[in-house]
Amino acid sequence: MSTVGKVIKCKAAIAWEAGKPFSLEEVEVSPPKDYEIRVKIIATGVCRTDAHAMSLSFKEGLFPVILGHEGAGIVESTGAGVTKFKPGDKVIPLYLPQCGQCKFCLSPKTNLCERISKVKTPISDQDLMLDGTSRFMCKGQQIYHFMGTSTFSEYTVVVESSLAKIDPAAPLDKVCLIGCGFSTGFGAAINTAKVEPGSTCSVFGLGGVGLSAIMGCKAAGASRIFAIDINKSKFALAKELGATDCLNPQDFKKPIQEIIAEMTNGGVDFAIECIGDIKVMKAALGCTTVGWGTCVIVGVSVDEEGFTVSPMELIMGRKINATFFGGWKSVDSVPKLVTDYMAGKFNLDALVTYTLPFDKINEAFDLMREGKSNRTVLVY
Ligand SMILES: NC(=O)c1ccc[n+]([C@@H]2O[C@H](COP(=O)([O-])OP(=O)(O)OC[C@H]3O[C@@H](n4cnc5c(N)ncnc54)[C@H](O)[C@@H]3O)[C@@H](O)[C@H]2O)c1
Ligand SMILES: [Zn+2]
Ligand SMILES: [Zn+2]
Incomplete structure (x- = not known):
């Protein structure tokens, strides 16, 4: 049965408050609105930035939130106006957008985009969609997005300028690292x-x-x-x-x-x-x-x-x-980095210390905090 246009109920890890472990919950993910895309996340890395965002010392964090910004997945459906993606495309969500039209995107001097140029810290930005609402609900409560990606949910919704289409043959449990750690x-x-x-x-x-x-x-x-x-x-x-x-x-x-x-x-x-x-x-x-x-x-x-x-x-x-994000203009560069990985130009596999089922997300964070992993990749 098609899920297009419907709310999808799926698994997500919610950070209800700072300094507490994630809880695995069933969330409701609304269909994408104009210029948005709903993505089924297949794999997501765990980066120290996610740990910063849920730490007690980070004063700007908004809760409850679905974190995660190093994912890879497959387009489930697209909202009105989306031209560059179709269901089935393999994609990497981009926490650094590239709208292609602002003064930063038009300049070769920077990889910033106006969509995040005014914020004090990029990790407290993109907590809602561009219309100021969330696509996530849990237990009747609105849940914040994170960095415009929220890959710790089996389904997420992103803006078209925050997504890169990649080689359909790419192994998502490796190239997810191109979404943050490796590229940076x-x-x-x-x-x-x-x-x-x-x-x-x-x-x-x-x-x-x-x-x-x-x-x-x-x-x-x-x-x-x-x-x-x-x-x-x-x-x-x-x-x-x-x-x-x-x-x-x-x-x-x-x-x-x-x-x-x-x-x-x-x-x-x-x-x-x-x-x-x-x-x-x-x-x-x-x-x-x-x-x-x-x-x-x-x-x-x-x-x-x-x-x-x-x-x-x-x-x-x-x-x-x-x-x-390592100076890369995201939409332009991420597909090329995936191609380079597929051509054997660099070794992403070596960075993956553990690959675990998504339900072990708290264990993955413990492994990082204890210094036992370089990257843990969670698969849904
Ligand atoms: N600028 C960006 O775009 C961007 C993107 C991704 C991550 N980051 C940041 O990069 C940093 C690294 O991320 P990560 O995921 O590789 O983190 P990580 O926690 O996996 O690795 C950090 C490493 O630093 C070591 N370390 C800690 N304190 C040290 C000290 N005093 N001296 C020497 N070594 C020490 C740890 O043992 C660990 O091996 C984080 O702060 C993260 O938020 C920035
Ligand atoms: Zn990161
Ligand atoms: Zn831009």
């Missing part, structure tokens, strides 16, 4: 830092994002790649993916930036912070060389105001930059 880390190295052949790099934090940044540094031809983490169980895979030196800051008496500077004749060319820790961001900037060192911030910090940079650090030629 890889792009941070090649698009934002613009890592050069023969250069030295350091990557702080070896989760799914940092390991992808290592792949990006390697693909860009870096000759030496430092991988830094306080969890040494991350080092073997970092090496496999291209790290030449793995360092645990806790093994040294001196600050890690001094150690790296000593090992590199004054500092690396590029440093990428993939944790979201203010102190580590300072260390990342500090381990770059004077003259031209570039530090790229990827990690999201939710509980602190920011960090100070001395004008001298900049006057001495260091640069600081940050990335959102």
